[in-house]
Amino acid sequence: MLITNLSKTILRRGGIKFFKDDFLNQVIRTMSANSDSIKSADRLEGHKLSVWNEFIQLATDHKPVNLGQGFPDYPAPSHVTKALVDVQNDENILLQQYTRGFGHPRLVKALSKLYSMLIERPVDPNNHVLVTVGAYEALYCSIMAWVNPGDEVIIIEPFFDCYKPMVELAGGKPVFIPLRPPTNTSYVISSGDWKLDMTELEHKFSNKTKMIIVNTPHNPLGKVFTREELTQIADLCKKYNVIALMDEVYEWIIFNGKQHVRMASFPDMWDRTITVGSAGKTFSLTGWKIGWAYGSEKMIRPLQLIHQNSIYVCATPLQEAIARGFETEIANYGTNKSYWKELSDDLQEKRDEMVQVLTAANMNPTIPEGGYFLLADFSELANRVNYSSITDGTKDYRFTKWLIIEKKLQGIPPSVFYSEDHQKLVENFIRFCFFKKPETLAKAGEIIKKL
Ligand code: PMP
Ligand code: GLN
Secondary structure: HHHHHHHEEEEEHHHHHHOOHHHHEEEEEEEOOOOOOOOOOOOOOOOOOOOHHHHHHHHHHOOOOEEEOOOOOOOOOOOHHHHHHHHHOOOHHHOOOOOOOOOOOHHHHHHHHHHHHHHOOOOOOOEEEEEEOHHHHHHHHHHHHOOOOOOOEEEEEOOOOOOOHHHHOOOEEEEEEOEEEOOOOOOOHHHHHHHHOOHHHHHHOOEEEEEEEEEOOOOOOOOOOOOHHHHHHHHHHHHOOOOEEEEEEOOOOEEEOOOOOHHHHHHHHHHHEEEEHHHHHHHOOHHHOEEEEOOOHHHHHHHHHHHOOOOOOOOHHHHHHHHHHHHHHHHHHHOOOOHHHHHHHHHHHHHHHHHHHHHOOOOOOOOOOOOOHHHHHEEEHHHHOOOOOOOOOOHHHHHHHHHHHOOEOOOHHHHHOOOOOHHHHHOOOOEEEOOHHHHHHHHHHHHHHOO
């Protein structure tokens, strides 16, 4: 402030000899302007800190047993982590430099080989695949590249929380439809029992609908959409000329022999489907943040245009190591050496253990068919515990925060996966991640039992 006033005086007194009045006034006005009047872009209006930023801070502050954010607290598969060490010692020094912008050649080749086999059609490594910074960037590019202001995007609730703000950033309008659990059941329900009402879904489609986002296997429910459900969604996409954005990041985590069905393989869907995957989920190394989108050239080219001027290229050594990981997995596919088989078997055991502990504590879980999360209904327990020390937010948010702060067990309140109008539907639920080592699950079990 002192310097500004001093400068103004100098400019008025001495500067006048050298500069015209208009110019001096302009300089003085600029110096006097208050930066408080500079506002962030209008497109951010209404956007808040995401649940992840808030709840990671709670974990840092209160050090709970952490069944919150989705990641394993034990080592990632060694054939992939070791591949990265090998890459760092590789005599090919170019592996430390920029690589091809739309995806490192060895990685897009591996992805093309894998998905060509899985969806039984040729996936061209150069034109049908884009490698991104995690599935987040693949979702972001898909939405930015295809959604115009005013376009409607159908989002199935519960939904992975970034879908809504991404659609809004593009100027689109999210249109929500909830999956509903059966009511008044006497049996333990599975995520497959949470269903879409297909008539209600058709009513959400209109001539403004541009896209529907489907997440299978599902976070947070663990629902694995059946072929029949996906066929009905595909038929609506064709009838109303809509794109299917398929978030399939948990494609390798499926229980009890259920099958993950890929929309991209359906008749006449290739040209209107974008499928998103994640190395973080595929190889259990969420910190590497490599993902991808695949689809027809028509679908993927616009995503490449967004990517080239925002990210341009993902980290070369990580892409090379993931490519080597895929090569091993493709060779082991369908055998007992497959990491993906081991992953599903291991997580199925953890799921069963978690379900047992929660059921014994009257926190009725919905049994997931895939993924590494589950929802538990705490309404019976809520009558016996006092969580009134937390007063802000929805019921599930208050309960979850109380559990973290007072009982040192972290979950995630699932209302963050709903639009405001539908948050009541999950006010009695909490999400837990069971991708944790046995000691962590045992500690969580002790806390839950004591509740
Ligand atoms: N989609 C879903 C359903 C997720 O759970 C996540 C969580 N990581 C992502 C996308 C983002 O994945 P990534 O970490 O690869 O960006
Ligand atoms: N997908 C993970 C989860 O649902 C992590 C999300 C995140 O940290 N942004 O827990």
